[in-house]
Amino acid sequence: MTTVTIERLGQQGDGIAPGPVFVPLALPGEVVSGTQAGSGLTDIRIVTPSPDRVSPPCPHFRSCGGCQMQHASDALVADWKRDIVAAALKSYGLETDLRSTVTSPDHSRRRATFAARRTKKGAMAGFHARKSDAIIAVPECILVTPALRVGLKVSEDLALAGASRKTALAVTVTESLEGLDVAVTGGKPLDGHLRIVLAALCEQHRLARLTWEDELIGMRVPPAQPMGKARVVPPPGAFLQATEHGQQTLTDLVAETVGNAKSVADLFAGCGTFALPLAQTAEVLAVEGSADMMASLDAGWRQAQGLKRIVTETRDLFRRPLLPDELARYDAVVIDPPRAGAAAQIAELAIAQVPVIAHVSCNPQTFARDAETLIKAGYVLDWVQPVDQFRWSAHVELVGAFRLAHIAR
Incomplete structure (x- = not known):
C-alpha cells in the first residue's frame, strides 16, 4: 500500500503527488492511499480529505464520464480553471489582468x-x-x-x-x-x-x-x-455555444473589447454568435470556412430588423488568412478559432496593426502562443477572462482583450 499527499490538480482533473503519481478524483492537500501501478494509484482510499471535497450533486457522477470535478467545491474548480489559463500564459512569459472564472449554472447545457x-x-x-x-x-x-x-x-x-x-x-x-x-x-x-x-x-x-x-x-x-436581435437556423450539427449563459457572457466580453468600433471583422464567425450582436452598432465582415454556416448567418441577418450591414465570405482562414491590406480597413477584429488556434491568421493580424482585437479561445495553450505573437508586434494584452461553459469538466474557454500599445484604454 502506497500513501501520498496530493500537491496539485493536473489539466485533466487528476490529483498529482510527487513522483509524479496520478490519483483520479483526489484534491490538493489530501492524503490518499492505494496500490501503485506505474505512475497511478488504484484501490484508492482518502485518508485525509480536503475541506474543498464535497458530495457530488449528481447521482450518476461515480460511473458517468460526462463530468470530472463534481467532488470539488465550485470555488476550487473555478480557481483551478483560472490556474490553467495562468499556467499557459506563464509558459510564454505573459502577464496580464487575469480575471476570476465565470461559470455557467447547472441544468444549462443546451x-x-x-x-x-x-x-x-x-x-x-x-x-x-x-x-x-x-x-x-x-x-x-x-x-x-x-x-x-x-x-x-x-x-x-x-x-x-x-x-x-x-x-x-x-x-x-x-x-x-x-x-x-x-x-x-x-x-x-x-x-x-x-x-x-x-x-x-x-x-x-x-x-x-x-x-x-x-x-x-x-x-x-x-x-x-437567438443571436442578438436575429434568429439563425444553423446547419445540422453546426457549432453552437454550449450554454445560453456562456454565449451571452462571451458576447458581452467581445462587445466590451471592441467598444465603439464602427467596422469589425469577425473571423471564424460560425453562424454569427458575435457578428449579429455586433451589427447592432457596427458594420461587420463575417468570415468562416463553411458555406452552410455563412448562408445561415446571412439569412438570419436579412430577416432581422435594425442591424447594420453584414458581409459574409466563405474562406479557409488556415490556408488563406486575411492579409494586412484586407484587414487595415477595420477598427477591430474578433477571432474565435478552433482548438489549434490560428497561427497563420494571427501573423497577418500582427502585421496589419488593427487597433483592437478580441480573441476568443477554447485552448489556453494555443491562445498564449498566438498572444505572444501579437505582443511582440506591439500589442498590449489588457485582460483575460476565463469562461467555464463546460461545468465540472476539464475544459475552459477565455476571451483576451488586445490593443495596440499607443492606443489608450
Whole structure:
C-alpha cells in the first residue's frame, strides 16, 4: 500500500503527488492511499480529505464520464480553471489582468451528444463511462437543460430504429426555440423502411428537425437560435455555444473589447454568435470556412430588423488568412478559432496593426502562443477572462482583450 499527499490538480482533473503519481478524483492537500501501478494509484482510499471535497450533486457522477470535478467545491474548480489559463500564459512569459472564472449554472447545457445503443431488452442512451465504451444511463443528469433531458428517450427510440448491435449511435441533441434539433451519426444506411420509421419518430417526439448522417429526415419547423436581435437556423450539427449563459457572457466580453468600433471583422464567425450582436452598432465582415454556416448567418441577418450591414465570405482562414491590406480597413477584429488556434491568421493580424482585437479561445495553450505573437508586434494584452461553459469538466474557454500599445484604454 502506497500513501501520498496530493500537491496539485493536473489539466485533466487528476490529483498529482510527487513522483509524479496520478490519483483520479483526489484534491490538493489530501492524503490518499492505494496500490501503485506505474505512475497511478488504484484501490484508492482518502485518508485525509480536503475541506474543498464535497458530495457530488449528481447521482450518476461515480460511473458517468460526462463530468470530472463534481467532488470539488465550485470555488476550487473555478480557481483551478483560472490556474490553467495562468499556467499557459506563464509558459510564454505573459502577464496580464487575469480575471476570476465565470461559470455557467447547472441544468444549462443546451447541447449534448448522447451515445445510444440497442440492447437485448431494448435500448440505452446516456454518456460513456470514464475511460470506457460502456454507456451509462443518466436520467437525472444535472448538466443539461430539462428540455435536453427529453433527448435521452428520443435517442433510445432512434437506436431501436436504426442502430446495429455492434455500434453505438452518436446523437447530437440541441435545444432550439422551436424544439429539439437532432443529428445522428453512426447508424444503419438509410433505406425506404428506415426513412418511414425515422419520419414517424420525428413527428411522435415533435422534433424541430431530424437528420441522419447529414441527410434531412424531417423538419417540422426550422430550429432557430437567438443571436442578438436575429434568429439563425444553423446547419445540422453546426457549432453552437454550449450554454445560453456562456454565449451571452462571451458576447458581452467581445462587445466590451471592441467598444465603439464602427467596422469589425469577425473571423471564424460560425453562424454569427458575435457578428449579429455586433451589427447592432457596427458594420461587420463575417468570415468562416463553411458555406452552410455563412448562408445561415446571412439569412438570419436579412430577416432581422435594425442591424447594420453584414458581409459574409466563405474562406479557409488556415490556408488563406486575411492579409494586412484586407484587414487595415477595420477598427477591430474578433477571432474565435478552433482548438489549434490560428497561427497563420494571427501573423497577418500582427502585421496589419488593427487597433483592437478580441480573441476568443477554447485552448489556453494555443491562445498564449498566438498572444505572444501579437505582443511582440506591439500589442498590449489588457485582460483575460476565463469562461467555464463546460461545468465540472476539464475544459475552459477565455476571451483576451488586445490593443495596440499607443492606443489608450
